[in-house]
Amino acid sequence: MDKELRNAHASGYDALVIPGGVLNPDKLRTNKQALSFVRDFFVQQKPVGAICHGPQVLIDAEVVEGREMTSVAAIRKDLENAGARWDDKEVIVDAGLVTSRTPNDLPAFNAKLVEEIREGRHGEQHA
């Protein structure tokens, strides 16, 4: 269901996926409401997936420091400068944060994201 950002809250969702492209993340990263929405998924320890240029949004949400991540190669330096540990893998999972490089990685990305959503994240106890 589509919802305006001002009516959407992390508490109403199980996970967040931030797609790539050079235009969408570029716009989202300057939108304070979007950054707050994204940050809440980390605060509430819910799975977040980001692929290609999607991780740009995570830089402005200030949630990448100390994280193991990947992304499209063009923004590697930006992620490293923001404190992430970047690696060139088809998918990297770090405590519920799932990242991939390009559309070619989508099968691995989707599989890991589903796994994180099923298992919960951040070392939570699973019943």
Added chain:
Amino acid sequence: MDKELRNAHASGYDALVIPGGVLNPDKLRTNKQALSFVRDFFVQQKPVGAICHGPQVLIDAEVVEGREMTSVAAIRKDLENAGARWDDKEVIVDAGLVTSRTPNDLPAFNAKLVEEIREGRHGEQHA
């Protein structure tokens, strides 16, 4: 005159202008030959202009640390994380590096760039 990057050297030019757009800088910043070409303008203390997303290339060329700069708002955080001091002005000149935010700033950008090319840069003595 158009030239292939492998045949172009900073020594053959008086200045460099890196235009914006979300596609060009995104490609150039992963091209080692392009980054080396850009870096040489700084080594040779020649004027460099960068506008909109153009400064992304300067992040990967590793020449922004300690620099006063501006850019399109979306990459502000990336420049700050790379060590630049970012401000929201139509044009900023820092020792031959001329930066602006958007196409609206072009008159100010062009004027300052011409000034830098005429005057030399980096505190060089002018005859």
